[in-house]
Amino acid sequence: MRSIIFASLVALAFATTPAFERLFEPKTDYYYKFDGLVLSGLPISSTEQSQTRISARARIQSNERDILLQLVDIQLAASHLPDSEMMPVMSSLEQRELSNEYKKVLELPVRAQLKNGLISELQFEKEDTEWSENMKRAILNMISFNPIAPRDEKLESDEGKEWTEDNTAFFTNEKTLEGNCQVAYSVVREQKKTIVTKSVNFDKCTERSETAYGLRHTSECPECDNQTEVIRPQTVYTYVLENNKLKQSEVRSLYTINVYGQEVMKTETRSKLVFEESHSIKSHIKKVNGEKEDIVYSSRWERLVEEFYKNGDKVEFSPFKKFPLDKKIQSIKNIIEQIQKVGNNMPETAHFLARLVRIFRTTSLSQLQEIHEKIYAKAETKIQSLIESALAISGSKNTIQHLLNHMENEDITPVEGAKLIKSIQETPFPSQSIAESLLKFSQSRVAKTNEIIRQSVWLATGSVIRGVVDIRNLRPLIREDKRDMKDKFFRTFMKQFEDAETTYEKILALKTIGNAGLDISVNELNDIIFDKRQPLPVRKEAIDALRLLKDSMPRKIQKVLLPIYKNRQYEPEIRMLALWRMMQTRPEEPLLVQIVSQMEKESNKQVAALTYQMIRQFAQSTNPCYTRVAKDCSKVLSFTRFQPQEQMIASVYAQLPLFMQNAFSGAQFDFAAIFEKNSVFPKDIHASLDAVFGGNWNKYFAQVGFSQENMDQYIYKTLQKLESLEKESTTVVRGRRIQTGIRMLKELAQKMNIRARPSTRNEKNAYAMIYLRYKDMDFAVLPIDSQLVEDVVERFVSSGKIEFSEIRRVLNKDSEFEAHHAAFFYEAIRKFPTTLGLPLTISGKIPTVMSAEGQVSLEMDGTELRLTVEVRPTVAATHVYEMRMFTPLFEQGVKTLQSIRAYTPLKIQAVAGLKKNFELVYKVIVPESQKSIVSLSTRPVIFLRHPGFSKFEYIEAEERTVAVPQWQQKTQDVERTENYLGLEVSTRGNILRQHSVENWLLAEQDFEVTVENKNRPAEFVFRMTASPLEKTPLSEIKINNEIFKKEFELEQERSENRRESFSKMIKNIQMEQGYKSLITLKFEAPRDYQMRSELTTVCDKQVRMCQWTFEVNRSPIFAEEKKDWTLRSQLLAIRPEMPSSLRKLREQPHREVQLSLTSTWGSQKKNELNINAQLQQSKEQKKYERKMEREVRGIREYELLIKAARLNQVNMVAEYKLTKENEETMSRLFDLVKAYNYWTVSSRPEDNQENRVVLQLTIEPISHQYVNFTVQTPEGRVEMKNTQIPRAHLPSIAQRATKYQYTEASGAVCKVQKNQIRTFDDVLYKTPLTTCYSLIAKDCSEEPTFAILSKKVEKNSEEMMIKVLRGEQEIVAQLQNEEIRVKVDGKKIQSEDFADYRIERLGESAIVIELPEGEVRFDGYTIKTQLPFYSRQQQLCGLCGNNDDESTNEFMTADNIETEDMEEFHRSYLLKNEECETEEEQLVEKTQIKEQSHRICFSMEPVAECRRGFEPESRLTKKIRFTCMPRHSSNARRLMKETRQEPLQLDDYTTSFVESVKVPTACVAY
Secondary structure (H helix, E strand, C coil): CHHHHHHHHHHHHHHHCCHHHHCCCCCEEEEEEEEEEEEEECCCCCCEEEEEEEEEEEEEEECCCEEEEEEEEEEEEEEEEECCCCCCCHHHCEEECCCHHHHHHHCCCEEEEEECCEEEEEEECCCCCHHHHHHHHHHHHCCCCCCCCCHHHCCHHHCCCCHHHCCEEEEEEEEECCEEEEEEEEEEEECCEEEEEEEEEEEEEEECCCEEECCCCCECCHHHHCCCCCEEEEEEEEEEEECCEEEEEEEEEEEEEEECCEEEEEEEEEEEEEEEEEEECCCCCCCCCCCEECCCCCCHHHHHHHHHHHHHHHCCCCCCCCCCHHHHHHHHHHHHHHHHHHCCCCHHHHHHHHHHHHHHCCCCHHHHHHHHHHCHHHCCHHHHHHHHHHHHHHCCHHHHHHHHHHHHCCCCCHHHHHHHHHHHCCCCCCCHHHHHHHHHHHCCHHHHHCHHHHHHHHHHHHHHHHHHHCCCCCCCCCCCCHHHHHHHHHHHHHHHHHHCCCHHHHHHHHHHHHHHCCHHHHHHHHHHHHCCCCCHHHHHHHHHCCHHHCCCCHHHHHHHHHHHHHCCCCCHHHHHHHHHHHHCCCCCHHHHHHHHHHHHCCCCHHHHHHHHHHHHHHHCCCCHHHHHHHHHHHHHHCCCCCCCCCCCCCCEEEEEEEEEHHHCEEEEEEEEEECCCCCCCCCEEEEEEEEEECCEEEEEEEEEEEEEECCCHHHHHHHHHHHHHHHHHCCHHHHHHHHHHHHHHHHHHHHCCCCCCCCCCCHHHCEEEEEEEECCEEEEEEEEEHHHHHHHHHHHEECCEECHHHHHHHHCEEEEEEEEEEEEEEEEEEEEECCCCCEEEEEEEEEEEEEEEEEEEEEEECCEEEEEEEEEEEEEEEEEEEEEEECCCCEEEEEEEEEEEEECCEEEEEEEEECCCEEEEEEEEECCCEEEEEEEEEEEEEEEECCCCCCCCCCCCEEEECCCHHHHCCEEEEEEEEEECCEEEEEEEEEECCCCHHHHHHCCEEEEEEEEECCCCEEEEEEEEECCCEEEEHHHCCCCHHHCCHHHCCCHHHHHHHHHHHHHHHHHHHCCEEEEEEEEEEEEECCCEEEEEEEEEEEECCCCEEEEEEEEEECCCCCCCCCCEEEEEEEEEECCCCCCCHHHHHHCCCCCEEEEEEEEEECCCEEEEEEEEEEECCHHHHHHHHCCCCCCCHHHHHHHHHHHCECCEEEEEEEEECCHHHHHHHHHHHHHHHHHCHHHEEEEECCCCCCEEEEEEEECCCCCCEEEEEEECCCEEEEEEEEECCCCCCCECCCCCHHHHHHHHHCEEEEEECCEEECCCCCEEECCCCCCEEEEEEECCCCCCEEEEEEECCCCCCCEEEEEEECCEEEEEEEECCEEEEEECCEEECHHHHHHHCEEECCCCCEEEECCCCEEEECCCEEEEEECCCCCCCCEECCCCCCCCCCCCCCECCCCCECCCHHHHHHCCEECCCCCCCCEECCEEECCEEECCCEEEEECCCEEECCCCCEEEEEEEEEEEEEEEECCCHHHHHHHHHHCCCCCCCCCCCCCEEEEEEEEEEEECC
8 A cells, every 4th residue: 555655656746847857758768969069260250260079979868866878989070171050070070089098988977966957966987087077067068957937037927837838038047067157048939849048147157167377467447347358258058849858959159259349269169969869778877876066067177286386296186197207308308409409599489488387387396306407407508597487487386496496505596596586476376385485485595695586585475475365356276264374474574574674674575565465464554654763765665565455445545545645744755655556546536526625725835736737647548447537537627726836846747648448458658756855856756557458457567666765965975075175176265265154154043043954864864776566566676775875985986086996997897698588478377168068278478588698898998988799689479379178188279379589699889988079989790691580470370189188298289370361461462672781681571551459360470571791790880079169260150141031020110220230249249259069970881881970069158149060971872862962951040139128128129039041952963941030029929018017127127028028939931942752742741730730720722932931830928828820832821720739938038048047947936025025835924124134044054055134224115135145255235226236245346247256137126146056136125035946955944934845834933943923933033233223113193993884983092003014012901982973974984084194082072982902012123
């Protein structure tokens, strides 16, 4: 009875099982035909593809719970055939033999559960191998499907329906061979057939057997990620069922590589399972009882390989143990033999390097040591260098440990060792084990005694740690405990920092932390930034160490850096670096608003200027990774009116973005410089290159920078030394006078109780460094500290004199050299499974081999320095981008190769000498019977290798270049041979006409340029000679009568006077003595070819008239030239007299600059060109001048004069006689200019004079940012109006000498005028001067050099008197009778003698007194002090402030205490002596007025007040009666007028209220 019940239950359960689970009946043997096809090639129809077909019969047996699968009749075939949609027949492909071993493994059965239509719990034989198991997974994957929608996907009306009756579509998550991903089902019933289609969404996977290496150097680019996928997989399953039986299953997967949205390479897998027959079981498939596994692709082998690469011999099982060492050694020997056979570096050498790397990655430590003894130790230098480089590039734990062992044994030189460690820094397999090996090596004797090794190994350790902890772009199969590792290594790095004794050691520790990019380092770095006890370079480096956390924790970085940027107590360079790092985090709008708000109220000019430039540059950026930031920056800038002050020396940030927006690719060059007033050098300067390729952002792909602190002290030391030498050469009296001057300034400071401001320059803290950053990793650091400078000085300077003998000893060396290096400029690898159960590897790399052999010598003989370099450099590089399917059965794929090779043997000699003339000779020698070769080749290749790999020997691949007709049409054939200067130059091959990345990847090119010297050594000599200035008469300069063209005529009444004035000026100039210089440049080449050029310059002493003559003569080089080609050009420039006042400018008849150019050039046919040009003022500029104040004098007059004398218009007339070819060339260039400015250009035809062009260019005179351009040609007239240009600098004929212009443009200015002062740091405040001298500005250092004092001439006068103490001189000046009178040391000085005392007249009523640094301008009413921007920062004192770029600390009293009391501040700088007493003033009585909203109140008795310009000294409280009246009454208006004249007595009026008022009892002027 029980058995009947049990059988009934089983039958009932089977009857209720869905039909798709009854695909395989028990006790039935099913036979399916399985066909798998792999295609590799280009995604272009009708092109050849590498094709491999696997065919077999699949037996499937089922019981109630499991199914068994076994493959029989397995066949393999492969060939290169054109692509076709049909499965190729086996006979069309070349049959490939399968070894018995592989067949036996493939025929092993597999057991699996079929539950809900899905395959799970797979069991394999113990003898099975992983690659075979994955192929069987692929077949089981083809029968795994569940076309019933999940409950949450069903409609209510669908409940209870059989699945065969559904025509439906839905989404669900499902495990397939490729991972646990979202799949889309569609079920369609067609009569007796049911077709089920399934596709995979790889963007929504929770599990996938995918891994990647070498991608850790890229940054996140959110704007690019969704549109720039490089690899795009697609998989579609199709199931056909009839009568609830699976008749056919087909899977197609396509994996493509995309560049700019275009597919350039593809790998496709096609699998088909077709039902053949079924019958009752005659022989059972052997049952399997192995461990249960998943349907998802097994990556045990990849995991073992990765673990071996990362941990070396520590792993329990080596995946490469089966590969015998003797075969590896033989393979390496074969590669070396082929490299030696090739000789000079060729593209094949780069290929051999990649093969070496592949072999070394499979070796153990003991094997490497045996390879070292048997091959490396016996090899020549080049092979040894190549092996060393290959080991470093391999980047596995064993290869790195092997290299470190030999470095520790000093088998490798320190320089070579450092170079190898740089390659280790980029290992694609970073691990804790490798980092620990590097860390252990850093404690070795070799590392501690060789700084270059020590620095490299610490930086490499940080980079390796970064590769382990930063997994944004990595998918490692081996997961390591990151938290413990972070803590361990961070503690090690911080201990290194804490134990450091020098600034450099601390910076090295911080750079290591920066390379590691540890998130747990933020708080410690924050503490270092805030710790003012740390040297400033260390704190700056701590900010830089946050750079790698910008993507992983941007908010945290912003939280740390924003308070630093906004806090004015921090050093400006700290704040600017904090801003720079903050902007790299791509801040959002709220943060940008705070930055702009700080900029608007910023007191430091440098910080404000850099902030504005940085936000503006980001707003204009076209970098696709900054799209959102650019929009936000543009938005916040549109709401601010802030404009930075124009400064010549200012902190700057600039970007040069070069991007193709559609391709999300390009490059960006960044430049930044940070300046401060406490240094003549920039505090920080860097230039960087960012690269974006297809959305992959390489931030700081390359960066070079310089940072310094207090290094300018060595400049000051040098200047002081020169000054001391000068003192030694002068008389003793002179020295006494200098000491007297310093003593006088110190006495002044003592009288005024001025405390000396000590220098902020500290010799012990002086530090500078040059650093190189590559792929956002600190790569190398060159520190420069005080000890290094002192060592150099001690070596080459003795007793204050340069030791030339020591310099000669160092320089006079002759040495041979041989250098070889190999590298992978990048290596990126991605692996993922395919639906055929085979792994697909996509990789890219650039193996490069470089060599240089030769000798170098450097000699110094007297004043002559000779350098000779003979070098034979070769370089070969190949970019390999490939898709590779790799199994023991076969290896197949597609790749694109781009190779370049260069070999250029040269000998270079350079000689520089100074005797009578300065002479520089540069000689390039091409050796006899040698070729210089530059070759380029690109081609797409498909390849096959059967079997995939052998345990015993290397199997060459069957390669075939893919010819793509449509791409070959984009190339052109070139074959040309020319003899040029004795060298035979040959170009041959084919090269692209249109350049793009996809063209370079898919087109076949082979181009070579060969330069061969078949005769004696060819010498190319460049010789430059520069003669010193010599006197010459100016009468030799001939003035062309046609220098004034009719187009140059001005107003009618001025023309005649102008010509007379011009002629008179020329005569006066020609009567003077001029100066002449000659520069000669000569070039000599083989076959008697030569070119000689001379530049002769003649000018008068004041550079009012100059003539440049340029002559060139060269031998014929073109076929049409029968004679020497010659050029003679003469340029004459004449500027007008410099007006000294606005009145003289208006009266000056000639105020234009005249230019005249005559040129003749050519061989048989001569070209002639005569250009006359005039720089003048446009009508608008003249109107601007006429509107200026008429009665202005002094400094204000000079400032207006500079503006009024600007020239903003150019008139030019060109007359020419050109050959037809040159005329056509000029016409095409003119057409190009018109086309470039198409929207702003207008033209009309005219019939003008032949061979004559008239041009007028006018710059708008106010903003200097718009230009009008008119050209009149023989055929017509072209106009371009209101074209915007960058702000132009207009020349002024009233401008002083260039050295003064620089100080005016870049220096700091303090202006004292009437009762207000504008300080050096642009703070405006009011304070009255008195008849006592007030200290305006003074050098308050311990060795002062100048002081400027001023006072009122009389009590109620606005005129001032100035006293300047300059060294030993006391200069007093004041305005008398509209002229500045000057006394020096009490002696009156006439104006014609001003120059002897370094005093200059400025206009008609102002003077300029030169200071040791800068100058003082004075006109009797205004004092304007101009100092260089770096001058005495924080060592200045006085009413003009301290010139430190901070506007918040201007009011420092004489004893160096900050105050907010203006009176206290001014009093501290009053000089009270016998010449001056504090001014007391009688009280003034006035009627006090109190205004209210509806009435006006008057004091009924006069109230004491201090008159204007004086302050109360003491006060008392007094009750005062007030009377009030309506505001609108006539009586109130009358009383208001009377109070302005005299105090009122209002005792007759009614008292409205009584109020206590503080009234002064004494007043004082300060």
